[in-house]
Amino acid sequence: MKPGIVWSIVLIISLILQSTVFAEINYNGIHADLLLAVVVSSSLLLGKEHGVAIGFFAGLLQDLASGTFVGMNVLSKMLIGYIFGMAEQKVFKEHFLLPLISVSLATIGNSFITAIIMLLLGYRFDLLNNMIYMMFPLLVYNLILAFPIHKLIYRIHILLKE
């Protein structure tokens, strides 16, 4: 199968899971960002070009499915894909700490980018309070998911190589 189709299927399945099962398991309305973990892991394995592409489509799917602020997640996930894709040559891809550290950094980065976009759009909120209410639970959820997702993406990557 073509890699493009495989990655599209991965993204769509992640989106469906994120909007149903993972959205049910929420803390104060905050739930895991499965797509972010997929973008981070696949960019770390495949490089920045792939990272930008998968970030773009993951963000677009998420924005269209949530029907609001179209472009917000496209921008943040594209940036995350590009930045983590740049690190592709510099990291040890099988180290178990890699997904944990990278997903934490990506969650913080992603929250920060989206918070800035929301502020620029004219929504006023307390940034510090927001970090505690939104980013901390998100960080915990994403950390739990980081390792299994990375394993899964790594396996898909190896299968596609063969």
Added chain:
Amino acid sequence: MSRVRREPGSNKKIYVLVAVFTLVVLLIFGVAKGKYQLPLSEKITMTILSPFQGIMSSISNGVRQGTTAIWEIVTVYQQNKMLKSEIEQLRQTQVNITEITAENERLHNVLGYKQAAVQFDLITARVIARDPSNWTSTIVINRGTDDEIAKDMAVVTPQGLVGNVVSVAKNSARVQLILDRRSSVGGLVQRPESRVAGIIAGDNNNKMMVRMINIPRDADIVEGDQIVTSGFGGIYPKGISLGEVENIVNDDGGLLKYAVLKPSVDFQKLEEVSVIVTSREAPPMPITQEPVLPADDKTAVTKSAGGSK
């Protein structure tokens, strides 16, 4: 020889990348400010995703019901005791209510006050998906244009107001919850001696709470007050429960305050909702007393009304 050798065409890629980033930024602000719309794209995504979301949500609902059932068995004894005492209380309240209803009816007749009981046509829908984004609060339900759902219809549960329909596809519709930061609903304090009106909007600091904003500092609103929809604005019928005041905070500006409300609907456990398709009544009148006109004026009004016919 330089150590870093640029690949041919890498400059071109950077230009493309910068162009895409710029376009996306323009898109965000354009769409958010309502300058452009992405026609159909949202409906297509909803139509394609909704069957899968339906299946996944039934599975996850099944699992959750299983776990809740176990928990309920464990707590059934305590709950039974609580319910019994609550029934006693409710019985007493019911006696009072019957009295008050009778009195109310009598007074209505005396005043000639005309207000038909509002009747709603409801369509029950299942929640098949929630918002994949953490910044907004929407849900997707399994009814769409095929079931005569249209944009701006109010969505409720027996507990209170859920939100309103913002976009409709063939077999699914997206509902913006009152928790969403873009939502605004006209609300008023239910307490008869207060009736303070305000706007209910999503709380920017806590996703599970709402705020009643733009209340004057000296307005009569206290913790524990029940807030209901005011019916102003036309989307939401009057009198649907919104929430209970938990906390009142003074705004930084100095003139206004806002109340933090706990919504009546438990949004964490939202499985089924009802969409108000039609409400059989003209938009409800706000509760204000009609000015008592002198006898001469009254005849003048009737005359002019008769003359216009």
